Amino acid sequence: MRFMAAYDMMETMRNANAWIGATARTMGSFPATAMVPNPAFKMLAAWGEVTERSFGRMNAKPDWNLAPVSSSDGTDRIVEIETVLERPFGDLIHFNVQGRDPMARRILLIAPMSGHYATLLRSTVVSLLPDADVYITDWHNARDIPVSKGKFDVEDYTLYLVDFMKELGPDINVIAVCQPAPLTLAATALLAEQEPEAQPATLTLIGGPIDPDAAATDVTDFGARVTMGQLEQSAIQRVGFSYAGVGRMVYPGLLQLSSFISMNRETHATAMWNQVLAVANGTASDHDKHNKFYDEYLSVMDMPAEFYLSTVERIFKGLEIAKNEFVVDGHKVDIGKITDVAVKTVEGGKDDISAPGQCVAAHGLLTGLPDSMKANYIEPEAGHYGIFAGGSWRRNIRPLVLDFIDSNAGRKPTAKATGQAKLRSVEDDMPKPLDQSGKIAV
Template sequence: MLYTLYEAGYYAASPLRWAALAARDFWSSPLNPAADSEVAKRIYATSDLFANLTRRYGKPEWMLDTVRINGRDVRVRAQEVWSTPWCKLTHFSRDMSDLRRAGKTELEPALLIAAPLSGHYATLLRGTVEAFLQDHEVFITEWTNARDVPIVEGRFDFHDYIDHIREMLRQLGPRPHVVAVCQPGPPVLAAAALMAEDGEECRPASMTFMGSPIDARLSPTVTNRLAEDRPFAWFETNMIYNVPPPHLGAGRRVYPGFVQLASFMSMNLDKHQEAHRRYLAQLMAGDGDSAEKHLEFYDEYLSVLDLTEEFYLQTIDVVFQRYLLPKGELEHRGRKVRPERITDIGLLTVEGENDDISGIGQTQAAHRLCLGLPVELKEDYIQPHVGHYGVFNGKRFREEIYPRVRDFVRRMEKSQQRKPVAVAAKATEQDGVVQMRPRSAGA
């Protein structure tokens, strides 16, 4: 019922939105002699804000036409190379002639970025992709909005996610690398464990987990406590709704993206309200650059997708309530998942000091599960002064986190060639894990 009311509210607001757009265009037109008056600026700014708050935010574009490598622009083209109704595997193909001019003459590692299926589109990782494109052949998972998948296509659950990751790794060829950002951590680790136990040729050469809830019992955050405090039946009753017409997935039971968005925004409601007040003031003051940055952020942030009922509820149950993976009780298709069977896949964990979604220790837990890995294939890093988003995007990611991930991938590439693994200077060994922290962290 809530989904239907949400859609009804959107369509009911359409006449007001059209009126706001007309008012915005009229009062900002260079042909309007009163456009520079204080009244005109106020009407323009208010109309623009109302139109943006009530419009539909679709899937953003990647807008990655070029990437800067060694001081040169290299053309990039996003290509779909594999797909199911639930996901497409996108390859960011770099122009070979541009790469040669940029001094890139050797084949670079294939790397899969497992994007979260937790409410936002994969384009939220635009900055992540842009960084990895400097040194890798980058592929990314683009999950489909569940409301756009006809009900005849069947279900998609936690175990289907694991199967998709395994199949996409196979598409990349022998010994690719995988980076799991946030939510995909547990299913990606499960997929790697199964592939390692089977001795698959396309098992990862390395796996990097960034802000992932491998063991959500550790350093619980507000999000974790919500999942712990509510009984499973509460999520089933209060978070799941039917997709209404005219969407292709009409009738499908989903966890709506707008519900997830409301939950996220309520955690920092004051910040969002203040951001929109600043945006209004920027428009009235004619500060177009600052207003554009605001729009860029919220165009991405307010673009959300729906999750299938079964995937969402299983994730709550498996990851946040019963903790099956860290307890050694996770089964996939009737088969126990055994991370301790991983013996030759490099493991890097990255966490943010101020992460309020996946607390410190939740991602590091992967090291305790992968008991079969030698210490030289393990590495852990905690980035000071960043929250959850800063673990995979922003200035500190580009300048401090990404170089460490890049160097780790390179070392794991060399290890596959039976060369010694070079452990970075200033590293110390603790609990069987190579601990690396910048000097500013006091290590």
């Protein structure tokens, strides 16, 4: 599989399916077909429209398309995207609400590098912008990064996070979503050891695999079954000549997308067929609920091969974070060195990607942090995406995270701190056992 031909073949199949969809849409939409009282033509056009859009989105980076933010004086303020730090594999960007005074809350969202673009967190950003200055990590598509820029693995990722936190200063509140949670925890610990004055004010970890073995999912089962040799041979491909990263070894986004879809194949198939019926009946729209979700969900990016392989080998198989044995640039990181950064974990009761128990395991590693600065919350009915981008996030989780930030902003006690806690302890918030048979929230 590690050849350009394999990569080009996948892209050819995607392109061909988009072309077939466009052809079907055109044939079913011929004006002459309107004279034939047969719904087959309308269904053909509808199927073609949904197919063309679906496969076409897989090759495009979504725009942020952020609406203006209403201010307290009743005016709508334009959101401008600024690059704060530019790096080969990812930038630190700021959503600057023009004309607005600096906000007391400053939040850095750590977006996943797991096959989707940072725009997957668009609704998260939109929900936070009225109440905070928001920054986010904008990871680049590996196929667009020349080989001359070098490698990028889990250690490089962690060092990027360290640089981003240092750039924003100690009053920043970090929220890591899913995949980057363990590496964000490690980056914070690295700062605690080497530059404690640069540590963030708070750290919120949402649905991340701190200890993948704490609760089994299809993701962890796959990681346990496959060997690293099998994974490298079957999943890694070399970028073709059509892109700036020609020759770079990557884990293609299309492969990652196929694995995501296979986890809930029936759900996605039903959603697509219902959309075909909606288009045929004239009840669909360009920005309806289905298109808003799948335009983002189907837009995928390639990951550097070394990042993907080192994530599987060191985070999932070796459990280096869970065992507090993670090494960055030759230095063993001790998560117990975090003593004055309040940490909150958030989990979804029906999360079938990072199941309840995986993220809250972070608190067991924070041996130097008082219980009064640890908090955990579980949203019983939320799937993986619901805990950061759905109704559960907006109604329940977001207010709790903002309260957590406000309660701990600027608070820097030592590990010996005593007294009445401002937060409920982890033990108080520990969830009762839940049924984990729920499907992904779509």
